[in-house]
Amino acid sequence: MTLSPSSVTPVVLCGGSGTRLWPLSRKSFPKQFVPLIDGKSLLQLTLERVCRLSKSVICVASDEHRFLVADAMQASKTQGTVLLEPVARNTAAAMAIAAMTVKPEELLLFCPSDHHIPDAAAFTRAVKQGVAAAETGAIVTLGISATFPSTAYGYIRQGSARSDGAFNVEGFTEKPAQDKAEALLLSGSALWNAGIFLCSAQTLLSALGQHAPDILKACQQAMASSVQDGSFVRPQAQAFAACRAESIDYAVMEHHANVAVLPFASAWSDVGSWNAVADLTPADAQGNRIHGQGFALHSN
Numbered sequence: 001m002t003l004s005p006s007s008v009t010p011v012v013l014c015g016g017s018g019t020r021l022w023p024l025s026r027k028s029f030p031k032q033f034v035p036l037i038d039g040k041s042l043l044q045l046t047l048e049r050v051c052r053l054s055k056s057v058i059c060v061a062s063d064e065h066r067f068l069v070a071d072a073m074q075a076s077k078t079q080g081t082v083l084l085e086p087v088a089r090n091t092a093a094a095m096a097i098a099a100m101t102v103k104p105e106e107l108l109l110f111c112p113s114d115h116h117i118p119d120a121a122a123f124t125r126a127v128k129q130g131v132a133a134a135e136t137g138a139i140v141t142l143g144i145s146a147t148f149p150s151t152a153y154g155y156i157r158q159g160s161a162r163s164d165g166a167f168n169v170e171g172f173t174e175k176p177a178q179d180k181a182e183a184l185l186l187s188g189s190a191l192w193n194a195g196i197f198l199c200s201a202q203t204l205l206s207a208l209g210q211h212a213p214d215i216l217k218a219c220q221q222a223m224a225s226s227v228q229d230g231s232f233v234r235p236q237a238q239a240f241a242a243c244r245a246e247s248i249d250y251a252v253m254e255h256h257a258n259v260a261v262l263p264f265a266s267a268w269s270d271v272g273s274w275n276a277v278a279d280l281t282p283a284d285a286q287g288n289r290i291h292g293q294g295f296a297l298h299s300n
Helices: 042-050 063-075 090-099 120-129 131-135 178-187 201-211 213-224 237-241 248-253 274-278
Strands: 008-013 035-037 056-062 079-085 107-112 139-145 155-161 167-173 190-200 227-229 232-234 259-264
Touching (some): 042 063, 042 107, 056 063, 056 090, 063 079, 079 090, 090 107, 090 201, 090 213, 090 248, 107 131, 120 259, 131 139, 131 190, 155 178, 178 190, 190 248, 190 259, 201 248, 213 237
Parallel strands (some): 008 056, 139 259
Antiparallel strands (some): 139 190, 155 167, 155 190, 167 259
8 A cells, every 4th residue: 555644643752861882872962862873863863764654743751851852853954843741651551652642543644753763764554564464453673684693683474365465474583592592593583672663642642541540541642631732741740750650661562462473684784882872883994993083003
């Protein structure tokens, strides 16, 4: 089926703290806001990537980072709503409040703000491929083709093919030990979990009601008394702070029946370590990587 540009609304989750890249990334300036690639931040690159689907986006961020998000949206020529969390409550709550701002049938693409996917066209094609499954009520996730037995990533175990072009999910495995990671890679059916999800707002809220009703209720109370200031929307602070902090993987995905996966074979990085940062810059003949004005003398 064809996808019109307005069919999917991107939701960019900007709440990560990026503690693994200290001191470059810190609480007041997490890695998604740091200009890492060609003078652009990972958030700006993410917004430029998802605006191929829609120029109107929803960002969920910490209140203290609101102007950094606004700057990135302006630089990427996107517009939309910025939901400001008074406290961090992980991805389940962030996705819930975003889903409460749109029509129930609207398709939402939830994606992290701090991942690097160089091939934006391939990413757009993969999202379009998932629309059919999402429209029938599935939660669709993109699974990254695993290239080595990483113990730092969660895995999606791919099952049988579905009639809508996606695959059923057999299960999820959280950051395994080395021997388990090697076995998953050798199985040929395990994909890295990138935390990218496509579903309707109603599908997500129904799944939360089924598997994490306390999170859904707290977010409903917070949004019922939310305050709007231009493009900024602030959930009621006390109600949101009372919400349990939980990832969407633990709260919903590991328990939900109708989850589909689409393998994504293009380059991807969560830029979660200094080695991953190094991989973003080409090495010289001695294997050195220099960003900015630098000179390597007898160094390799």
